[in-house]
Amino acid sequence: MTRMRISRLTLALLAACLGQILGGCVERRLTINTEPQGALVELNDEPIGPSPATVGFNWYGNYYVRISMDGYETLSTHRKLKRPEHDKFPWDFFAGVLSSKRIVDSYEWTFTLEPLERPDRDDLIKKAERVRNRLR
Template identity: 35%
Template sequence: MGLLRTETSNSFALRPQPTIGIGLSTSTILVRASSCTLALLILCNVGCVRRRMMVRTNPPGATVSVDNQVIGTSPAASSFTYYGTREMRIDKEGFRTETIRRKFNPPWYQWPGLDFVSETLWPGEIRDERIIDVQLVPKEFEPSENVVRRADALRNQAQTGVVTGPRK
């Protein structure tokens, strides 16, 4: 039970603080409620790491797939959870299809052990953004005479039983 100072004329008199039916003073309840509220606010504001990759192409407007999942038209962005090697495929009409394998290494704050602090205890948000720039190359169209000539050569080789591989 706490004591409350009250002023009576020129002197102070001590009188007991009022209590609630459970035997706790109102100031004790206020301190506990404030502590619980503060703890709840701290827990709600725990750390978080946001991982995001963005694929930009020149020219823009290409269809972007990451790990065989279409994520959109460039510039396209997607969140990811795990680090490692990603395969990106970029398609655009009139341009060569590009397939890129890119390895994403974890930053120092995502190393085992430290990741617990950055994911759960660090107050606020940490952002890990990766940007992949891709220059698209226009398709080269081969004249139809060359294609017909190669087809005739392959047909002749197949008839004689000797087929050679494609030229590189």
């Protein structure tokens, strides 16, 4: 009976310690702002919503960003999210596993959209005539 009681107590203490040790976690967030706000934001071909849009992520590296809004040029670009020194081994292990505190790494990208320029009707007709003449 005593041996079983010790085993249960040991197991309970071990579970409590593991819960404390494994309770730490790193949360990574990326916020994408646009000027003007309200543009549709896509990250790696996945829509994440109107700007400002915040998304959680697990991996650093290259991201494909596409931003569109009526009346503005669609912006398509790549951005690199570089891993900070404190998020490299072995520090990331201590922060993510051994720390009992939640760590939040936040990043912010801001993009300015250019107004869509409507072509002049006469210029458009002249360009079309030049193309037609070249094809003859």
